Amino acid sequence: MNRFIEKLTQAQRKNNSLICVGLDSDLDRIPAHLKGSGDPVLEFNKAIINATRNICCAYKPNLAFYEALGLRGLETLKKTIRHVPEEIPVILDAKRGDIGNTARKYAEGIFAELGGDAVTLSPYLGFDSIAPFLEYKDKFAYVLAVTSNKSATDFQYLDCDGKPLYLHVVEKVRSWNQDENLGLVVGASQPQQIREIRQAAPELPFLIPGVGAQGGDLGKAVTYGTADGGIITINVSRGVIFASDGEDFAEKAAEALTQFNNRTNVVG
């Protein structure tokens, strides 16, 4: 079994949680009392991680929130990754996608330089934009199939040769998955797609965003995603980390996460 998936599923069992905490730690939304610290985002992330490390299965920082802060943000990201306990995997949400010699450099940046266990990738450039990531056999890549945003329908749902574009992505990802280090991003905003894609790809792990602030149906996401033993992780970002903007933010994040866990586990 792929090392990331092993780590993920072990954390899911140990912590009794399918929830991945999205560290979309927007500086503008960090509680005011942290703003005076030398590195407010790092302080925020550390407190969130300390409060949730035994009740989640993964962390997923989205690189945009760190890149927006420049060099300092990248430093914060590296320190955040180092603060995550060894037994909890880190998914770097980067949605990269570029031609082969360039994708090789992105893979180096994400896996070797930053030290993520997994990454998210965009499929638009096809196989050679994904291949360099697959050479890291212990690591893992989730390719975007269906995203959870409103404009996902602009292209992903187009009927291409008799089926939606996202199902072409699913088929290709299956065919590329020789080393079992590929999965899919399947947004929860349209639960029907989770069912349809699980039927099309029973063996692929899913990363499911869109159940928190974006309002997707958590119960259906779990039921459809885990059908026939399917491996999933459900990402919640704002719905957990910004549960409170007061001094109790970490405690409230843990409470919000526990509620997501309870709702998930009843269903599962």
Next chain:
Amino acid sequence: MNRFIEKLTQAQRKNNSLICVGLDSDLDRIPAHLKGSGDPVLEFNKAIINATRNICCAYKPNLAFYEALGLRGLETLKKTIRHVPEEIPVILDAKRGDIGNTARKYAEGIFAELGGDAVTLSPYLGFDSIAPFLEYKDKFAYVLAVTSNKSATDFQYLDCDGKPLYLHVVEKVRSWNQDENLGLVVGASQPQQIREIRQAAPELPFLIPGVGAQGGDLGKAVTYGTADGGIITINVSRGVIFASDGEDFAEKAAEALTQFNNRTNVVG
């Protein structure tokens, strides 16, 4: 006229060049004699810029080559951007694409924090992944339509409701272009696509990669791309910056660029 396009077309006239120099400055390919310096990539980029600043129309660093070097790489990128003369625009090749609140942060990172004049974006997530970039009215975004890599055919050429996916991208980009700060990436490996897309979108500026190391037909790219007054810039990366790996690398880069200019201008 959009400020980036104004700067680009002025540089094209002044320097008599349609060529954008791709600063894909892979540390592994930097000439050996620079490796001893404190920041070999910065020394390399500065020498390339000094040798080519009067004979090109833009610079395009691809972020992957800098991110692979971590914090140090980002520092190098910022210093490189600062070294580009004010009258030459900088296109940051990032191929980003994420949901709205995240795309807003990427736009901040690219335009405010790094200081690029233009960016490349991936279309897979649709309009709300592009919109936050459009709010920077003086800046510019090239959306991937057809890329120059072999696997471009995996998805971009799929027949969707009677026409290839890339033509859906072209149509959508036209409809999103209220502030005239959008263009298209149109790879040169299949010159027919340049002709077809120019006919479909006469008003959109094209960024055309794929004529150097990737072997696309430069003459056809120019003829088709500039039809009916179309605005283009042709990117060459490895074909210019790695023209020599000796101490004469900058001089040879300028020579290679001059040859591209001559071939372009005869055709144009």
